[in-house]
Amino acid sequence: MNDKRNTVIIHTPSKRRDRNKYEIKITIKQYDGQTERVSKYGNSKAEVMEQAQVYADHVRQYASVAAAQAALRLTLGDVAQRYIARHDLAPKTLATYRHTARPEGLIGGLLPLPVSAITDERLAVWRRSIAQSGASASAQRRAVKLVVAIVTHAQLHQRLFPGVRASLLTPPRAERRSITYWEPAQAQRALAHVRTLPEGIAIEMMxxxxxxxxxxxxLEWQDIDLRSQTLRVQRQITDIRGRGTVTDPKSRRSRRTLHIPNQLRDRLLAHHAAQSAMGRGRPGDLVAATRTGRPYTRERLALILNRTASALELPRIHVHGLRHTYAAIMRRQGVGILTLSRLMGHADVRTTIDYYAHLYDDELRQAGEMTGFLLEEE
Structure with missing residues (x-):
């Protein structure tokens, strides 16, 4: 925002005989030397004085009267549409934003409001209202984060919402589901069970x-080098509006190179030979795919997991529970939390700590005993 401000002079109200209304004139002296005059009308002196004061407070924040008047015509919904229409949003993020910004959604009550009506106080009232709406913490969090993003972006690029501190809105902490994972012996039994299934390779790699x-x-075959036993994570397929869509990995750190253990290399060699026999297995082909070359759906993999758990009388775990199982096994093998964070492709080590710090409780207890020798008598 430019530090220079417009000078606003509010004149004395007068009564218009021809309209039987009160008129108040406002003179705006812009910092560039230009002068503009605006009139406001109302049924009483108090009404026009209030209109003039609101308008004056608004105009002082902008570099020109034109910018102020343009802002008065805009609603938060208009600004939201411009923000969501940007081309640098990932497809899944774009779909989430559109769903969150529905008129019947949590931010629906803010969308018709003019930009000039968006204040810290108004946002605080909205924040309290959605907290009492009965919506889940994750839905509230998405709504708050979207409003903050819209307002902040408009402040930086359109000089809108002057003085609004949207960053003060505090989204609720997302609910953390209890983490369920398999013990190493249970994971081995599950892998032996799915090995003969077409979907087995996907579960094995997770x-x-x-x-x-x-x-x-x-994952495509060009991402795997079986000679050097390396695997590169370069993309993902997510479901957007029911269709599998290729997108970038979840974060910059999700792009990573992993070592393939000998046993998995042998499984991949056999899997590649089987695909080649069906005319697939080319560099751009998917590693885990149906007979027609399409990716397995998340629901299909979840169904295989549930059937496996039932057949072997194992705890039922979510598809993402395979990653939790991986983390627990790596921890038991003595892998440190920073290394684990890099292996799992977390954007920040704090994410790893947030989810898996409990796996390090024994290590913390052992560390707590390390200084006990200081109290030993000589």
Missing amino acids: LVQGLRVGEVRG
């Missing part, structure tokens, strides 16, 4: 490499 379901769905 368990052995810690891949996200979208990452294993988007």
